Amino acid sequence: MYRSHVLVCGGTGCTSSGSAQIIETLQTELEKQGLTKEVCVVQTGCHGLCALGPIMIVYPEAAFYSMVKVSDIPEIVEEHLLKGRVVKRLLYNETVTDAGDVTSLADTEFYKHQHRIALRNCGIINPENIEEYIGTGGYEALGKVVTSMTPEEVIKVLTDSGLRGRGGGGFPTGIKWKLARSNASEQKYVCCNADEGDPGAFMDRSVLEGDPHVVLEAMAIAGYTIGANQGYIYVRAEYPIAVARLKIAIAQAREYGLLGKNIFNSGFDFDIGLRLGAGAFVCGEETALMTSIEGKRGEPRPRPPFPAQKGLFGEPTLLNNVETYANIPPILLHGAEWFASMGTEKSKGTKVFALGGKINNTGLVEIPMGTTLRQVVEDIGGGIPNGKKFKAAQTGGPSGGCIPAEHFDIPIDYDNLIEIGSMMGSGGLIVMDEDNCMVDIAKFFLQFTVDESCGKCTPCRIGTKRLYEMLDKITKGQATLEDLDKLEELCYYIKDNSLCGLGQTAPNPVLSTLRYFKDEYIAHVVDKKCPAGVCKSLLRFEIIPEKCKGCTMCARTCPAGAISGTVKHPHVIDPDKCIKCGACMEKCKFGAIIKR
């Protein structure tokens, strides 16, 4: 029996900041102090506060150590684990009061507004140990369903709970399951979409890394409900930790008889296979995903027929996203009312967001639907670095749009976001400040869709390329006002004519920035200026002669040799040679260099 548990985050964020070495050092130090039988080290999934990684939590004190370094470990082991004195200096500063008292992690701004359902086990259990998952109530919902509920009862609970698909579209999950059940066939399939591809999104990745069994359990429940005995998880190969833990989880679930034949002696058989995607964004689209599982090139096909009618291998198929599955076992254990008591009228429960961009607490948060964007950015996210001003938040990745400052107080749910021209998407939330150029952002996302378009249909393949070229023209100051009209027209053409969701939503970043930041587009086109100072072609670096002391620092820094002048005399930048890297501006001690 262990008296103390040391939880070290083994999510992708903390792994890249060195948590594996920390675990190694911890074990050596514990051995040195003879504590290996008293203290256990657990590698968990993501805790959410990735900005402060590597993260380490010591129970029973619940001491939250942040940005832990290998060199801190001997002190933590000797002081805290041996002598019982928490090393306050290394704790997350929000958990230590001015008087030096240690407060609860749940009271910090980052965690206090969160409500964790999908992420409930992430960062708490060891994802590679099925018994720890069972210890938190895991597989109980599956047991309850197969031994005491009819498929219709399961569907009713899900419908009453108001759960909607967390992958982006927000289709009611109960109805989806009902449709898949109602199409009779000898063979049906249950699939899990773990092909998370939006730039900056890592919600599903964290669930798979931190709590893989919840997905297996929910898929087995889905199999029982719709009448399928085979499931597939489609996960991208770029998620090596998630893939490894899924493999372990599937093997353990089989060993414990939670996958396989005759689960809970109910006569129900279910097994799951893992399929790795090569990382094409289009394979997150449901028809392309199934085509890829079939072993063919990942291309979408027209709908109808919908997957519930003719899906994988031409059979009725149920396809849900990772986060949707993660909500299902708790709903079946706690009931539809419990879930429906959270959120807004039409969006129930919680949503996981990956906070990124210009924000202090980058990381993973789960908030009740209806939380305002202001709360997410200012309270949970800890505001914007360097006192800059909030300009917009981008949700839904390349399929979504921007939420400008004027909608800062809008409660986040599916319908509100669509109304203001964005979308929930899978949950990436990128915060932008006054230094971000909105035309450049639109161009960035279009570059992404141009790269990721599968090329099957013309509006998407050629249309997105032309859109990108127009945006490029604008950022270079070569466009006219007529081009802006053409830009918008092409957006609607692509939306209306593309085959799948990728093309249909690809123009959204352009349309939403045009809607809220038209003035920036006009500034690029008419004044040939980039207000945020991002678009290099429209930028000019100049030296104010009155402020320049002639220290020669800028001339020595310039990598292009574009600055000339003699000592103690004002220097000059040659605009033809200047590559607009801004290095001179950073080095100038007198503020004599300006960007315009």
Added chain:
Amino acid sequence: MKSLDELRAIREKMQKQVGLRSEGDAGIRVVVGMATCGIASGARPVLTALSDAVQEKGLTNVTVTQTGCIGLCQYEPIVEVMEPGKDKVTYVKMTPEKALHIVDQHLIRGQVVSEYTISGIMG
């Protein structure tokens, strides 16, 4: 897995372990003095005995932790039991055997073992 009972047996076994990973609520806190003086007079086996017994008996409302020197070095190993709404009880000159006795009498049955307390020893 053939039955829900089988699943529940695993869950109960694991809950004793995973249950440690929740933030301190208003349960009983058992604190063992683990400064140099405590360790020198044998606090380590006391601490291990206490935490093993607490977890084995499934006392989910009890947490066992350590603390530094409280200044009564001649009475180490010292174990303090803190219960919300009650006076702190200080046990002195502990051994693993005495510790187990405290788990049975005090932590489970709620009866203070007065012969081990500081006032009991000092008369």
